[in-house]
Amino acid sequence: MKKLSYLLVATLFISFINAPSVFAAGYTWTDVTASGAEHNLAWQSITSSSSGQYLAAVAHPGDIYTSSNYGASWTDVTASGVGHNLVWFSITSNSTGQYLAAVAIGGDIYTSSNYGASWTDVTASGAEHNLNWVSITSNSTGQYLAAVVSNGDIYTSSNYGASWTDVTPSGAEHNLAWLSIASSSTGQYLAAVVQGSGDIYTSSNYGASWTDVTASGVGHNLNWYSITSDSTGQYLAAVVQGNGDIYTSSNYGASWTDVTASGVGHNLNWYSITSSSSGQYLAAAVLGGDIYTSSNYGASWTDVTASGAEHNLFWQSITSSSSGQYLAAGVNGGDIYTANNTSLAPVSSSSSSSPASAPNTSTPSAPNTGYGQPIPATTKTIIYSLALGSFIALGSGLYLRKRSLKD
Numbered sequence: 001m002k003k004l005s006y007l008l009v010a011t012l013f014i015s016f017i018n019a020p021s022v023f024a025a026g027y028t029w030t031d032v033t034a035s036g037a038e039h040n041l042a043w044q045s046i047t048s049s050s051s052g053q054y055l056a057a058v059a060h061p062g063d064i065y066t067s068s069n070y071g072a073s074w075t076d077v078t079a080s081g082v083g084h085n086l087v088w089f090s091i092t093s094n095s096t097g098q099y100l101a102a103v104a105i106g107g108d109i110y111t112s113s114n115y116g117a118s119w120t121d122v123t124a125s126g127a128e129h130n131l132n133w134v135s136i137t138s139n140s141t142g143q144y145l146a147a148v149v150s151n152g153d154i155y156t157s158s159n160y161g162a163s164w165t166d167v168t169p170s171g172a173e174h175n176l177a178w179l180s181i182a183s184s185s186t187g188q189y190l191a192a193v194v195q196g197s198g199d200i201y202t203s204s205n206y207g208a209s210w211t212d213v214t215a216s217g218v219g220h221n222l223n224w225y226s227i228t229s230d231s232t233g234q235y236l237a238a239v240v241q242g243n244g245d246i247y248t249s250s251n252y253g254a255s256w257t258d259v260t261a262s263g264v265g266h267n268l269n270w271y272s273i274t275s276s277s278s279g280q281y282l283a284a285a286v287l288g289g290d291i292y293t294s295s296n297y298g299a300s301w302t303d304v305t306a307s308g309a310e311h312n313l314f315w316q317s318i319t320s321s322s323s324g325q326y327l328a329a330g331v332n333g334g335d336i337y338t339a340n341n342t343s344l345a346p347v348s349s350s351s352s353s354s355p356a357s358a359p360n361t362s363t364p365s366a367p368n369t370g371y372g373q374p375i376p377a378t379t380k381t382i383i384y385s386l387a388l389g390s391f392i393a394l395g396s397g398l399y400l401r402k403r404s405l406k407d
Helices: 002-016
Strands: 028-031 041-048 055-059 064-067 088-093 100-104 109-112 133-138 145-152 154-157 176-183 190-194 200-203 224-229 236-240 246-249 270-275 282-289 291-294 313-320 326-334 336-340 382-385 390-394
Touching: 055 088, 055 100, 055 326, 064 100, 100 133, 100 145, 145 190, 190 224, 190 236, 200 236, 236 270, 236 282, 282 326, 291 326
Parallel strands: 041 088, 041 313, 088 133, 133 176, 176 224, 224 270, 270 313
Antiparallel strands: 028 336, 041 055, 041 326, 055 064, 088 100, 100 109, 133 145, 145 154, 145 176, 176 190, 190 200, 224 236, 236 246, 270 282, 282 291, 282 313, 313 326, 326 336, 382 390
């Protein structure tokens, strides 16, 4: 019995070694607003729930639209009343899609707690009223929000948008050309970019204080246009507009790498970028170009709209589900497109494969068991004992451990 079990384990182990990246299978794209009221609008910003089922997008100028079926159909939720016909610029969602927040240029911040069915102007008066809001981000619950003003400051809220604090009223971060901001799932880690000859700034205390992490060296004085974060805030990615590149960081923004310094993705008019919750899967959009994706934390990129109806469009915004399986993107003066990479669909535990190892991380030390050898960090594997009916090891950089068998 023992020999049979180990033989099955070894066979399954070998079958999964060096499995190809599931991301390479690509996406199937659909124009979900090819006709109707949502056709040919200036889609400025789009956001997704963690599952990808709930989407929300804003037209510039225009209304807020929501979808509860992965983008298959859309509803104009501000067709009249609060939020109708504004110069919307950015929208964000909590993990479930229930809590939404959106900002308007020369206007206010609006929030919704019922999947976008109704909206409240939460800055209808006071210092935050009638500002050039350009970007807003939310933590996973919707409680912590952060928003930026072009040629202004960064503001944060810890009560679902009910009240706001100017966290850069003075100092080096005051009155900058802020354009994009991103948050970790807790809201503790924030990252924001400055347009024009600007830098990237990060905060590790809910926005209370900020650090210019590109004050010199790589990333200094560039035309930053969009930034995204994984759920922890450790993995960041940002894009430069106008003959620019994509830059990534794996240490909370402390250092940056130009990952498109040559080859695919070099010197393009990048406009928007989004990340999966792990940071492994990224997608970025080019204004007047294509959509590019990466499955290895930005190390390499693939043009996933190199041909077909989605080629050479004025892509202006893109969003991802937490797994990276579902993407949704908006075109300026065009439509909303959704994509589904079925290779990233959740599968049963007995057949799922673990993601690629994160860059710049060390392999865990071997357990002090006296058994086995480490599985290489580059190995994508699941080892399952048919005799025991349970997993012995899952993922890369783990260790095959001897188990006692009872007949």
